[in-house]
Amino acid sequence: MSLLSVQDLAIRFSTGDGTVHAVNNVSFDIAPGEKVALVGESGSGKSQIALSIMGLLAKNAQVSGRILHEGRDLLTLSQDALNKVRAKKIAMIFQDPMSALNPYMRVGRQLTEIVELHEGLGRADARKRAIEAMEAVQIPDAKNRIDAYPHEFSGGMRQRIVIAMALICKPGLILADEPTTALDVTVQAQIMRLLDEIQSELNTAVLLITHDLGVVAGFCDRSMVLYGGRMMETAPTKDLFAAPSHPYTRGLLRAVPNINDAAGELRAIPGSPPNQLRPLTHCPFAARCVDAVEQCRSTLPELTGEATKRACLRPVEALS
Amino acid sequence: MFNYSVRRLLTAVPTILILIVFAFYLMRLAPGGPFTSEKPLPPAVMENVLKRYGMDEPLHMQLFTYIKNIVCCFDFGPSFSQKDRSVNDIIAQGFPVTLTYGFWSAVFVLVLGIPLGIIAALRHNSFWDYLMTGLAIFSQIFPNFVLAPLMVLLFTLSWGLLPGGGWNGGQWQYIVMPAIALGTSYMAGVARLTRGSLLEVLNSPFIRTARAKGLPERTILIRHALKPALLPTLTYMGPVFVYMITGSVFIDVFFSTGGIGQDFIDGAYSRDYSVLLGLAIIYCVLTFSINLVLDLLYAWIDPKVRDSL
Ligand SMILES: Nc1ncnc2c1ncn2[C@@H]1O[C@H](COP(=O)(O)OP(=O)(O)OP(=O)(O)O)[C@@H](O)[C@H]1O
Ligand SMILES: [Mg+2]
Numbered sequence: 001m002s003l004l005s006v007q008d009l010a011i012r013f014s015t016g017d018g019t020v021h022a023v024n025n026v027s028f029d030i031a032p033g034e035k036v037a038l039v040g041e042s043g044s045g046k047s048q049i050a051l052s053i054m055g056l057l058a059k060n061a062q063v064s065g066r067i068l069h070e071g072r073d074l075l076t077l078s079q080d081a082l083n084k085v086r087a088k089k090i091a092m093i094f095q096d097p098m099s100a101l102n103p104y105m106r107v108g109r110q111l112t113e114i115v116e117l118h119e120g121l122g123r124a125d126a127r128k129r130a131i132e133a134m135e136a137v138q139i140p141d142a143k144n145r146i147d148a149y150p151h152e153f154s155g156g157m158r159q160r161i162v163i164a165m166a167l168i169c170k171p172g173l174i175l176a177d178e179p180t181t182a183l184d185v186t187v188q189a190q191i192m193r194l195l196d197e198i199q200s201e202l203n204t205a206v207l208l209i210t211h212d213l214g215v216v217a218g219f220c221d222r223s224m225v226l227y228g229g230r231m232m233e234t235a236p237t238k239d240l241f242a243a244p245s246h247p248y249t250r251g252l253l254r255a256v257p258n259i260n261d262a263a264g265e266l267r268a269i270p271g272s273p274p275n276q277l278r279p280l281t282h283c284p285f286a287a288r289c290v291d292a293v294e295q296c297r298s299t300l301p302e303l304t305g306e307a308t309k310r311a312c313l314r315p316v317e318a319l320s
Numbered sequence: 321m322f323n324y325s326v327r328r329l330l331t332a333v334p335t336i337l338i339l340i341v342f343a344f345y346l347m348r349l350a351p352g353g354p355f356t357s358e359k360p361l362p363p364a365v366m367e368n369v370l371k372r373y374g375m376d377e378p379l380h381m382q383l384f385t386y387i388k389n390i391v392c393c394f395d396f397g398p399s400f401s402q403k404d405r406s407v408n409d410i411i412a413q414g415f416p417v418t419l420t421y422g423f424w425s426a427v428f429v430l431v432l433g434i435p436l437g438i439i440a441a442l443r444h445n446s447f448w449d450y451l452m453t454g455l456a457i458f459s460q461i462f463p464n465f466v467l468a469p470l471m472v473l474l475f476t477l478s479w480g481l482l483p484g485g486g487w488n489g490g491q492w493q494y495i496v497m498p499a500i501a502l503g504t505s506y507m508a509g510v511a512r513l514t515r516g517s518l519l520e521v522l523n524s525p526f527i528r529t530a531r532a533k534g535l536p537e538r539t540i541l542i543r544h545a546l547k548p549a550l551l552p553t554l555t556y557m558g559p560v561f562v563y564m565i566t567g568s569v570f571i572d573v574f575f576s577t578g579g580i581g582q583d584f585i586d587g588a589y590s591r592d593y594s595v596l597l598g599l600a601i602i603y604c605v606l607t608f609s610i611n612l613v614l615d616l617l618y619a620w621i622d623p624k625v626r627d628s629l
Contacts, residue, residue: 054531056532087534094529102529103623151624152627162529
């Protein structure tokens with residue numbers, strides 16, 4: 001039984017230049033307690049998928065498909081009903097901890113208002129919970145730091161506060177949108193370790209959005225690879241790394257800079273991301289794919305398979 | 321915070337002194353004087369008059385006496401053009417008037433301008449937004465010397481609802497039109513400013529975070545968005561408020577309210593050095609105090625500013 005089931009999700013934006021097809025009929029499930037990665041390069045639609053689950057898409061967005069959660073379609077919920085899901089059942093960690101916190105409000109208040117709202121706690125109890133949450137994300141001296149303002153914390157500490165906000169109601173699912181991208185490498189590792197500890201303690205499901213495959217390798221049970229708003233491959237993380245079955249995934253893995261790489265060169269995938277102003281009629285990766293054949297430029301492959309699912313017309317054996 | 325305020329007040333003192341010196345010499349540099357007239361006074365009379373006002377002494381001595389009197393006895397000297405009235409009398413009579421209608425004008429500006437701006441921002445790109453923006457632009461370019469006669473035409477002459485001028489001890493009927501005439505264009509400015517900055521704040525990432533918490537829009541507006549959205553309005557209102565409570569020449573003349581705007585213009589015509597200087601000092605002190613209050617308000621809203629005080 002899945003906790004969240006995204007079916008045929010499509011997100012389009014109307015802009016002055018035309019319609020941006022940001023996410024094109026994406027489907028996936030997340031089981032309770034499961035750690036899933038959503039990987040893809042910048043602009044592939046990762047954040048928009050997370051935002052659509054939270055009902056936080058920009059005003060110029062049009063969504064279709066279904067996002068099932070506890071038997072209800074989140075896309076059709078009323079504002080009030082959706083507000084009862086947010087933070088309480090599904091929480092989100094945003095990409096940039098520097099701007100995600102309200103600079104004019106004490107961090108304690110930003111935490112307490114969540115439990116006051118969803119659990120009806122009074123000021124004193126809420127404060128106790130906020131301190132607990134700050135301690136859970138290992139903010140030293142939480143009792144005193146609770147009355148500080150965001151600018152009095154370092155980036156890493158702020159991201160811890162954002163994480164504390166996400167888990168203060170112990171939601172069943174956390175959407176973590178590049179939780180470490182804005183931080184330096186050592187802090188990144190600490191934050192990922194922290195997320196991992198908290199996740200196993202609360203058994204929360206996590207959708208980890210990232211373009212950093214190194215982060216995925218250590219953390220996620222399953223990985224989903226997005227390209228041009230289209231799901232390319234989903235597989236258990238181990239299998240994905242050991243035997244990537246999609247040309248794009250292969251390119252992505254090869255592009256990861258490797259310390260042991262004698263040449264030390266960055267092997268980026270040649271070409272540029274697809275033009276999202278046109279609706280998808282064929283594989284979005286075809287133009288950059290070394291294995292592409294004529295058919296790839298006219299047919300849109302479906303995502304098929306068992307444990308490993310892939311959207312590619314070419315059989316794995318035929319890939320170079 | 322307290323230390324900061326004290327420090328600010330202390331730095332105000334030399335600044336005001338410098339202002340006095342500048343204003344003093346600047347006025348004397350201008351051609352003419354309080355006792356020049358079409359038909360020159362006989363030299364003997366002139367000498368007496370100058371002596372009576374201490375103007376026979378060298379300039380720097382006059383300045384010194386002037387400052388000494390202010391510091392020791394809070395005495396701004398006699399008026400040069402109005403016999404038997406001191407500058408203290410003139411200010412004591414006119415300033416409460418401008419302070420009163422200026423204050424109510426500021427209340428009108430804020431109480432109407434801020435909510436209008438908020439409504440327009442919340443109804444972004446709707447009929448109400450366009451209506452508000454249109455009205456705001458219209459009244460911002462609508463000068464008060466057009467608005468005031470128009471109001472008198474309607475409220476006094478046509479409908480007989482409000483008196484067309486006078487002060488009458490500051491009864492509310494006499495305050496309404498001066499306050500509105502003085503404030504309307506600023507009210508429109510505040511509305512537009514509030515609308516713009518609230519729209520910007522509502523688009524910021526931390527508001528998205530607040531939405532992700534499941535807070536209702538009303539709570540988000542009041543608890544998260546309003547304070548930062550009002551910062552530009554605060555900046556705007558500082559000098560406007562000083563301007564309002566120090567009196568508008570036009571309002572005082574048109575509505576015959578008897579505020580210090582009237583005294584200012586009389587003083588300028590008759591080269592009444594002491595009245596002009598006294599008013600300039602009041603203006604300066606008010607600007608200082610209101611800027612200090614503003615900075616403390618900033619600090620109250622923005623913790624980063626608070627830390628830097
Ligand atoms: N409000 C909007 N109007 C128009 N286009 C938008 C809007 N929001 C997002 N997009 C477009 O949708 C596409 C997907 O954006 P998204 O934010 O999901 O990318 P991402 O995968 O999260 O990238 P990154 O790694 O840079 O965060 C992008 O091409 C972006 O330009
Ligand atoms: Mg993103």
